[in-house]
Each structure stands twice: as structure tokens, then as C-alpha cells.
Amino acid sequence: MRILDGQPSVYDTVIIGGGLLGCFCALNLARCSLKTLLLEKREDVCTGISKANTAVIYPGYDNRPGTLKTTLTLKANRDFEKLCQKLNVSFSRCGSLLISEGPKGRQTVEKKYRQGIENQIPGLKLLSARELSELEPGLTPKASLGLYAPSAGTVHPWELCIAAWEAAKELGAQTMFHSEVTGICKKDAYFHLEINHKHTVLSRSVINCAGILADQVQALYTEPVIRIRPELAEYMLFEPEKKDLLKHIIFYETEEKGISLVPTLNGKILAGPVNRPANADSPLSTSDAGQKKLLAESEKILPKIAEEKKLRSFSGLRPNPYDPADPQRSLRGMEPLITDTKDGLISLIGIKTPGLTCSHELGKLIRDKVLDFLHIDPVVKEIPPRPVFREYSENPACQKILCRCEGITSGEVLDAIQRGATTIDGVKKRTGSGMGLCQGSHCSPRIAEILSSTLSVPMEQITKDGPGSCYLSPGCQRNLL
Amino acid sequence: MNHIPVLIIGGGAAGMAAALAAAKRLSELKPDINPGEYITLLERESAPGGVLRQCIHHGFGLTRFSSDLTGVEYMRRFSEPFLTSGIRFRPDTSALHIFPDRTVSVSGLHTGRARLAFDHLILASGCYERSFWSLTPAGTRPSGIYAAGEAQYLINCCHKSIGEQAVVLGSGDMGQILARRMVLEGKKVLAVIEKNPVCGGLRKNQQECLEKYQIPVLLSSTVLAVHGESRITGVTVQNLQTQEDTFLPCDTLISAVGLIPEQRILDRSLTKDRLPEWISLCGNCHHVHKIVDSVTLQAEEAGREAVEKTLKDY
Incomplete structure (x- = not known):
């Protein structure tokens, strides 16, 4: 195996x-002045x-009191403003x-309320149908009972x-991308x-955060005790003309697991x-089928959403963990699944x-495990003020709307x-471009031109x-080669 | 804040016609007023013309000029007099929001962020395209899917090749013109897909764009699903009558599924039904016109009226 750049890194x-x-x-380990490398298979993070x-x-009422999940969620939720301010x-x-609707939904709401009270979630309250419609007037009148958690919130995952x-x-x-x-x-x-069957890097410890492939990465070293069964999660985005159509996050519990509506x-x-x-x-x-179900469920919760414009639909990946020794046994809902080989490789699988919610808390937890393994006394630096790039966005000569x-x-x-954006989606993730009603048909050529000239x-x-x-013809790329 | 008696947003067919008609009326009624003091036009691009800049096909000006012009030629009949008219032209400037207090926020290369006050506003902001993604198709989200206007801009203005084998969704004029454009570029167009049982667009376009180049039209059909992980590799087309699915391999999908009048910069308190008398809409932001000639007519009237109205208090 060849060592990268001739020097073992x-x-x-x-x-x-x-x-x-x-x-x-990476952030939490770099805070301890460890020489840290992030490896990413693709062209960008996230x-x-x-x-x-x-x-x-x-808010933290979904898990039992005293569990690690609950502890991390409560702490993360409480400190979220602070984290977001720093970053x-x-x-x-x-x-x-x-x-909820129906008897089973009612039971779920009541159970989560009790759990939430035990978890000491601030401001938690059961609401009647009338109180619900006062707080969120557009909501289906069929909702008979609601659990209000003022501490829940929403963030932009890409931005975070x-x-x-x-x-x-x-x-x-x-x-390294x-x-x-x-x-x-x-x-x-x-x-x-x-790396890529070509280069090698050396490290005293390894953290496997390979997401949907985390079990496969673990298998490169030892047989994983957790395997992943991937699922696709479908979503739909609406552009409400009435900006106050929805003010709160809605979790909908009927007889089965329902969908959520989030005002982004x-x-x-x-x-x-x-x-x-x-x-x-x-x-x-x-x-x-997924699209139809999403639309039907959304209208059930918020009937007026039917009048609003759809922006796009998309899907994400979910890593469902299971026990490879007993494939029928799902490990869903279990404690954060941290696999530690005790010799320096830690995997987050499933x-x-x-x-x-817990990404920063999990980062800190993993950091402590790594420090412990490396026998390093923790000297944790503050999260530095995130570098702000305003060279161009504050320049009056760069105020052309793309x-x-x-x-x-x-x-x-x-x-x-x-x-660090190198692609049209990379720009979208960092600026929010292309997220509106025309879905990038106006800005994509212009952004591609700027990417081309800047890079x-x-x-x-x-x-x-x-x-x-490729944004343009795949035929052009062939001609260029 | 400098007060602008007549502010026009958009420098396409409608905006230019409104501006020129306004300047003409002004010279008739008050020849001593400089048109640059009275009329300002904001345009987001660096040159006037709007969508006409990318319309290199002909069929423009049949009623207005009794001749068959290309979009660019039609544009020149207005842009050349407009640029020498003395009307204040602010290129590279976008209007962001029109407020009920008769001001508009703008952002642009030469102004930065600013707020402009006006007496009368002519909104000539054209259309935007309904996005393919708003149809929430099944399947993947690869590259190689273009809105018709985006494809037309890339081919005609940037001189770029967008793909080799295309499927066009929507048989309206835009879809037909883009299908022909791809063929003229030496590309293959597998089919134009139309959800209605009849082909859309003007009969003239059907003959000149589709029949002449033997481009097949699949009627009563829609794109049900998109395939391909990074670049599009094909679409599943469903016949809405027989429910039969067909896979069409392609590396490009051009979507021409409708134009929506661009009125989003109007404050929500200024809805179309109760528009105050100090705003007029003209051209495609008012409604989607079949031909540009009627855009010009409507805009010219708006331009004249704006001057007549505002001169009373000037």
C-alpha cells in the first residue's frame, strides 16, 4: 500500500x-487539540x-427516564440556543x-405526557380540543387531545x-473528500x-460515523454486532402563502405511527x-404511494394545506439497526448504539x-471515550466563533439577486x-438557493457559471x-476527456 | 429618498413597451420634463429584453409589425429606442418587495440594497415556470432535468449543450419550441409527453416544430417516475387512459408544464383583487398572453395611463 504523499500521514x-x-x-475532538482527519466518501459534508x-x-419525552437517550436529549435541547449562537x-x-385521534392515539399521548413529566420537561401541558384550536387554529378539529411541549424546536440540518x-x-x-x-x-x-484502495493514513483511533454504511465499515475491521437495514423516508415540502398557516411542530399519533408537520x-x-x-x-x-400518503396525511392534520403550493418531494435514508445474530430482532429504540472495540475503534451504528438533536452531545461523548483510550487529559477549548464569510455578501457590488x-x-x-461549496447543491445547502417555487430553474445556470469561473x-x-x-450534457464531459 | 413618478419593474417586452409609451405620452403632454427624471425602469439582468433575449425562433410581431420576426428581432425594435430614450435604466437590479406605502426594496450590482419611493408602479415582471418537482414525481432526483426556459437560456444564450437524448414534458408552445431546438442542435428527442388527449400550443407551432421534424407526441400521458442516480437515465411514462407504463431511456428531461404570473413581490396586502390604483400590472405578470404582440399593446396602455395619472400631481 502506498502512503499518501510519500509520507505516512x-x-x-x-x-x-x-x-x-x-x-x-470532528469539532469536539479538534477542540482537544487532537490531530483530526475527517474522511468523506462524497464531494461535500452532509x-x-x-x-x-x-x-x-x-423535547425529550419519547424515551424512558434515566436512559442515555433521555439524558442526552434533555441536555441537548436545553443548550441548543447556546450551541446555535456559538456556531x-x-x-x-x-x-x-x-x-391524537382515537383511543390508541390518546393512550400514546397520555403515556408520553407521564414520561415527559418524569423527565422534567419544561412547560409540558395536556391540551383539550378547544385549547389546541386556540393555539393552532388551522389544525384538524378531530384532534381531541394534544401534548404541548414549548421546548421543541427546529433547525436547518444542513446549516448545523x-x-x-x-x-x-x-x-x-x-x-479529505x-x-x-x-x-x-x-x-x-x-x-x-x-482509502480508495490506494492510499493509507495512520491513526491512533478511529470513529466510524459512516451512517447508512456504518455496519459495513465496521465489518472491514471486526464483525459488527449491529447491522443496518436501510429504510427510505419520504418527505414533501410546501410553500405556504399564508405564513402563519402553521406555527408549531405537529406530531400526529393515530392508530399507527403518523407523520410530522414542521414549520421550517x-x-x-x-x-x-x-x-x-x-x-x-x-x-x-x-x-x-408514498407521495399520495404524505399528501393525504398532511391534509388530515392541516386541512388548509391542500390549497398551498407543493415545492418538491424527496427522500432520506434511515439506518434501522438489528441484531445480526437474530435478524428478526430490531434494535430500534434502544440506547445510542455505540460499539467500542476497546482498542480504539468506536462505531456509531444505527x-x-x-x-x-443529540449530535453535539454524542460528539462530546465520543470525544471522552477517545481521550480515555488515548490517555489524554482533557483540555477542551471553547468552540471558536465560526468564521464568517462576508467578504462578498456584504460587498455592495455583489448584491445582484441570482x-x-x-x-x-x-x-x-x-x-x-x-x-467550500463545489457543486450546485453545495451552494444550495449553504445559501438556500434553489429552494423556492421555481426549484432552481432560474438560478442554476447562473450559479453554475459562477462555480465555473470561481473554481x-x-x-x-x-x-x-x-x-x-453533471449539470450540462454528459456528452460534453466525454468530449472534454 | 428620491421620488420616482413612474417606476417600471421588468425590462422585457412589457416593461420596455410601457416605458416607451410613457415617455412618448410625457413628451406630448409635458415636453419640458426629461424622461429620465420621470420614468425609471428596473431590470434584473444586465441588458433589457427579458425572455425575448433567448427566443431565437420566429413567429413574433405578426400583428404588431405585420412581419414574422424572431424574438430577438422583436426585442430590438424596442430595446434600441429604449436605450436611447433617456429613460432611466437600472440594469442588474431586482425588486424584492413592494410595500403598501408606495416603496419598493431593491438589490442590485450598482445600488446595493436600497429602497425606492414612487408615485405609480408598473409591474412588468413576466412569469416564472412551474417546476417539474412541484408535480412530486416518483423516483430519483438526478441532474439533467431542466425547465424549458432554463434549457432555452443554456442553449441560446450560454451556447451550451444540455444533453443528447431528450424527453419533453408538456406539448404547449414552450415544449414544442424546445423539442425543435434540441433537434436543430443535433440531439435526439424521443417524445413530447402531453397529459391532455390533444396536443397543446398554436397549430402553427405543431406543424413547424413537431410534424416537420417528426417528433412523436404521446398524448394522454405523463411522466410517472424519474430514473438515474446521478444523471437522469430515463423516465417511466404512463398512459393515463390505459394505465400502461413505458420506460423511455434519456439523459435529459425538459419540463414545460406551465407559466405562472410573477406577482410574488407584491405585499400580501396588495392582492390582485384589491390592487390600489397606483399599481398596474401588464404583460405576462397580469396573465399569460398567447403572443407577445398583445403584451406590447397592454403595456403601452399602462405606460400612457401611468403618465396621465401622475402628471396631475406633478
């Missing part, structure tokens, strides 16, 4: 996977499970309503993930990580998820809800590229989201 810790967990692990989810910061990301503590990554970079963490881990072995005190930070309504089984290599896709729907300027796009690559090589997804 040796790290204190290597993190596999640039999703929310990977980025928050491209897997973290890319598409419900965007909810949970300079938006957060809205809009509160949530768990509403990218902010954590940028803060980690500021503390010296390095990143297009770097898939293809082999892991340990020689003496060092893990040898083979950029004024949309996110409905979902509807889940269905998938394979680890099956592409993200939506289904006709982390689901509340993974987004994305008409969301009002994104050329300066914001240039800053996004300075911050000094032909426009024919600009992609939507990484290799193969």
Missing part, C-alpha cells in the same frame, strides 16, 4: 463520514442521512404539539452540519486506513416521513432519532464557494451533487 483520530455525527465528532430528515430538536446558525424554539464542520476546520481538523475507506487494520499502536426556518412546511424498506445501495427515491425565489445574491453564492473549471464539469451528476 499520522493522526490522533480519524473520523469516517462527514454527516452530522462525523462533523460534531450528503447522507443528515441531508434529509425531519429537522426537529426533540452562528438559526434555531427556532417554536414548540410542538403531539396530537456545515457550521460544525467549519468550526472543526477552524480548530485545525483536516478533511472523495475518500472512501476500503480497508482497516491495526498494526502496533496504529490503525492503517486504506425558511418559511416552508415540511411533511413526513413515510417510510419504506430499501437497500444500502438503492438510490434515494420517492414512490407514488443512530436514528434523536440523532440530530435566486429570485429566495432572494439569494451573487455575493452569498461567492461566499458559499469560499466556504476555474469548465462549466461542463460543474455537477449538481458530485461525480456523474
